[in-house]
Amino acid sequence: FHAISREAANLKEVDLDAYKDIWVFAEQRDGRLMNVSKELLGEGRRLAEAMGGDTKVYAVLMGDAVENLVQTCAAYGADGVYLAEETHLSHYTTDGYAKVFTEMIEGYKPEIVLYGATHIGRDLAPRVAARLNTGLTADCTRLDVSVAAYKAYAEKYTTLDTSTLDATSQDRTLLQTRPAFGGNLMATIVCPKTRPQMATVRPGVMQQCEKDMTRKASVIRIEPALCETDIRTEVIEVVKQAKAMVSLSDAEIIVSGGRGLGTEEGFKLMETFAAKVGGTVGASRAAVDAGWIDHVHQVGQTGTTVKPKVYFACGISGAIQHLAGMQDSDLVIAINRDPEAPIFEVADFSIVGDLYKIIPQLIESWDDI
Ligand code: FAD
Numbered sequence: 110f111h112a113i114s115r116e117a118a119n120l121k122e123v124d125l126d127a128y129k130d131i132w133v134f135a136e137q138r139d140g141r142l143m144n145v146s147k148e149l150l151g152e153g154r155r156l157a158e159a160m161g162g163d164t165k166v167y168a169v170l171m172g173d174a175v176e177n178l179v180q181t182c183a184a185y186g187a188d189g190v191y192l193a194e195e196t197h198l199s200h201y202t203t204d205g206y207a208k209v210f211t212e213m214i215e216g217y218k219p220e221i222v223l224y225g226a227t228h229i230g231r232d233l234a235p236r237v238a239a240r241l242n243t244g245l246t247a248d249c250t251r252l253d254v255s256v257a258a259y260k261a262y263a264e265k266y267t268t269l270d271t272s273t274l275d276a277t278s279q280d281r282t283l284l285q286t287r288p289a290f291g292g293n294l295m296a297t298i299v300c301p302k303t304r305p306q307m308a309t310v311r312p313g314v315m316q317q318c319e320k321d322m323t324r325k326a327s328v329i330r331i332e333p334a335l336c337e338t339d340i341r342t343e344v345i346e347v348v349k350q351a352k353a354m355v356s357l358s359d360a361e362i363i364v365s366g367g368r369g370l371g372t373e374e375g376f377k378l379m380e381t382f383a384a385k386v387g388g389t390v391g392a393s394r395a396a397v398d399a400g401w402i403d404h405v406h407q408v409g410q411t412g413t414t415v416k417p418k419v420y421f422a423c424g425i426s427g428a429i430q431h432l433a434g435m436q437d438s439d440l441v442i443a444i445n446r447d448p449e450a451p452i453f454e455v456a457d458f459s460i461v462g463d464l465y466k467i468i469p470q471l472i473e474s475w476d477d478i
Pocket residue numbers: 291292366367368369370392393394395396407408409410411412413423424425426427428429430431434444445446447450462463464465
């Protein structure tokens with residue numbers, strides 16, 4: 110599937126040559142840089158190399174007293190950091206962040222801007238895109254730069270006619286690929302006439318660079334012009350719920366349960382198993398929809414994309430939307446009583462049988478494994 114939004118939305122054409130470099134929205138929570146931002150800095154480096162020339166990767170760090178994260182951004186691949194510190198930015202607000210970020214983009218004209226497809230990234234990016242009158246591709250799982258790269262990809266994986274991508278396409282075109290129509294098709298979207306080219310990217314799909322604390326980044330300080338009236342919301346209190354502690358995208362071992370568990374009680378077994386192996390509990394959408402477990406545990410296209418070292422799929426059939434969120438795990442161990450279950454096609458180890466017999470045995474003998 111191939112979408113080119115050339116004439117889309119009557120967007121105003123801009124001088125493409127005025128734009129350069131790659132920006133990554135460096136999302137932080139409680140003084141920690143989010144993993145997805147580290148992944149995007151790594152992806153930014155890869156794209157910068159493909160674009161050649163002196164394309165640089167910048168992290169955009171916003172908040173109150175966040176300068177201590179400059180070194181982390183450098184360690185994960187930023188050549189430079191735009192640092193916007195202001196008390197009004199201490200908590201994320203749509204108005205405050207969108208205003209400051211939009212003004213920075215208008216001033217410095219980046220060619221590409223990447224955001225994590227987190228709650229904040231999904232809120233911020235479309236606001237900024239609308240204010241700048243440019244395009245945005247949401248929830249990307251693959252990025253390529255240049256028409257040549259895309260043609261090579263298309264020749265390998267699709268029967269796509271690439272003749273529509275003619276010489277008028279810019280060499281620095283960002284090919285933004287995302288699942289569409291329930292994950293049954295991959296749509297590649299380009300933004301040929303406006304800048305910046307902007308995408309939100311799913312956590313867990315891009316590679317971080319090797320962390321190097323000796324790397325240095327230049328710092329460009331921004332003095333945000335924000336006042337009370339710019340922000341229509343007030344953060345009175347931040348209440349952290351226990352469920353916010355579930356961090357599937359960072360987990361090294363995930364124990365996921367599906368409809369095959371049969372009841373909500375089945376997740377008690379998942380918790381015991383997870384505690385034994387030092388893992389985090391995940392779930393299929395069927396289990397979430399049944400009300401057995403909260404949505405924050407959902408793995409898949411409409412849940413979290415994960416890439417753990419070990420993924421246990423227990424009583425999960427392996428629907429394409431579930432696979433979309435876990436098939437890049439290093440090792441997949443599937444337990445299912447149906448030997449024909451599609452999950453076995455992506456599994457490294459397949460255990461055919463009743464999970465209620467197999468998992469207690471695994472728990473009992475785990476220390477000997
Ligand atoms: P089922 O498909 O019902 O599979 C249950 C499995 O358990 C079966 O294979 C069965 O053999 C096995 N089983 C039963 N009893 C036992 C037992 N005692 N021991 C061992 N095995 C047993 N799904 C997701 O997971 N994540 C998503 O993000 C997601 N997004 C979606 C987005 C869209 C737009 C759509 C249309 C669907 C989405 N889905 C998603 C739903 C997806 O299509 C499947 O319906 C869902 O993944 C099925 O969940 P399941 O494997 O737990 O259930």
